[in-house]
Amino acid sequence: MAETKHALTAPQAARHASWLELFFDLVAVAGVGQLAHLLHGAPDWHDAGLYVVLFLAFWSAWTCTTLYGNIAAETVHVSTVLLCMFGLTVMAAAVHGVQEGEHARAFAIGYVFVRVLGSKVLESRRQALVDWPVAQIGAGVLPWTVSIWVPEPARYWLWAAGVAIDLGLTFLVSGRHLREQVDEHVRRENEKSRREAPGRRSRSGGGPGRAVEIVRTDVEHLAERLGLFVLIVLGEAVYQLVEVGSEADWRKALFAGAAPAFLAVVLLWWLSLQRGFGGVPLAGAATLSPRTLMGLHCLVAGSLAAFAAGLGSALEHADGRLPAQTAWIMACALGVHLCVATALGALTRPVARPRLLLAAVPALAVCAAVGAVGETGRPVLTIWLLVAAVAWFSYATTPSGRGPAPEPTPTADRPGP
Incomplete structure (x- = not known):
């Protein structure tokens, strides 16, 4: 039997x-x-x-x-x-x-x-x-x-x-x-x-x-695999920058946009992988069930891939105007990423709530403004504004502004949903 x-x-x-x-x-x-x-x-x-x-x-x-x-x-x-x-x-x-x-x-x-x-x-x-x-x-x-x-x-x-x-x-x-x-x-x-x-x-x-x-899943191994997927998505963002740079004329506008675009990728890597778990920004290893971790990972990876596509399009239009749809997609994608980080920062990180709000509210306001302005804004200015949003959020959520918060010890035996 x-x-x-x-x-x-x-x-x-x-x-x-x-x-x-x-x-x-x-x-x-x-x-x-x-x-x-x-x-x-x-x-x-x-x-x-x-x-x-x-x-x-x-x-x-x-x-x-x-x-x-x-x-x-x-x-x-x-x-x-x-x-x-x-x-x-x-x-x-x-x-x-x-x-x-x-x-x-x-x-x-x-x-x-x-x-x-x-x-x-x-x-x-x-x-x-079960997970x-x-x-x-x-x-x-x-x-x-x-x-x-x-x-x-x-x-x-x-x-x-x-x-x-x-x-x-x-x-x-x-x-x-x-x-x-x-x-x-x-x-x-x-x-x-x-x-x-x-x-x-x-x-x-x-x-x-x-x-x-x-x-149930081996949580540490799963987190590594999910993190590698996010790393692949960030690699796509780097590829977008390289592809545009290899085909476009190397003018002042291209350099003015490429530098902040690369900085945006670095900051998103810092939030998602250096200060996250499984590629999810500001996630704590000991606080999320595997099912929740995977659901958030899908949301984060999808938003990062959309943001990467927007960066490539913004550099392609560096000398002109950014299509309103592309500005909206970039703003929404980054906004989703920062919202996830804010929610998890409140749940898993030793960041005081007033400080977390001080980090999130201005950053999300910039994303909303970029999405609303759309086509009337210049591509390079759009990139710089979004970089400023993620840079401020990253700095303001770092304890004492000196380095990443201590990583909780991963636990594979946590209860599932």
Whole structure:
């Protein structure tokens, strides 16, 4: 008889990303770069919405594979990771021209392939991941599957519905509910085994298989993987600056914009990685559950990628005027990042609330002003204003203005949602 193990596994020793995982992350480099290009030029609401949906899908597929590696550790199947990497490569390649029928269909097929494969491999291991149930609950994949045979624009609405279902399940399905689902699955499995022929049961060892195990993530390893993803996003920002600088005439306006743009990347790296946890700015290692950490990571990574695209566009228009849409996207992206940092600063860091408000209010006000002014402002001035916002926030939230706050000791055994 199969039974459910409710003892939660915990890592025995700290481990770091393997060569296989680092190789797998190369596909994230390609994917983030392609997704950022959706916001180049003068993107409209449709482009911004499509970027959000595609980024969520790509991040979700990447996360499911990353969690499989996190749980499996040394027993990971290399072929499974490489197959998922191929599926993500198809998704990344399909982003360019995704508003065309064949590319959109290829993106959906790649997404369904990675999600289904990730779910099946965890099922074959007879493990239930309590920290991220979406990795094994495939309800959100169904609209994507249907979209393969549905033309535009209905296809995009199906994608949005699939993403919305996943987001809902992520934060509505509790660990207790997942355990109940596993128990119910085991109960049905046992009833099925009792209906089988006695000879077949004896050949299978007297039951439907080994126990179903409730597992949790290795939090330190997961945080490292999430941090590497944010580092990849920041690398895309650097690439945007290099690409524009290599193709544009090296005029005074370009230099006036490139210096603060690079400074913005440095400051965001400082907030997210030097003073954060898992790439989430000002997050404390001992205060966030893995599910919350991953949800915030998605928000932060998506906003940083959008900001990176905006920096590239701002430098391209250094001698002219910045499209209003690009200014709005940059302001909103940086504003989201600072809002997350402010909330977590109040929750996890020894920063007095008055000081935190003194840091956040002016910085967010600058972001709002840049978004409101839009096209009437100069690109270089826009970059400098946003750099000033993040620089002030970073300085004002640093204790005594001298260095980063002490990092809490990571704990892998924290309670889940």
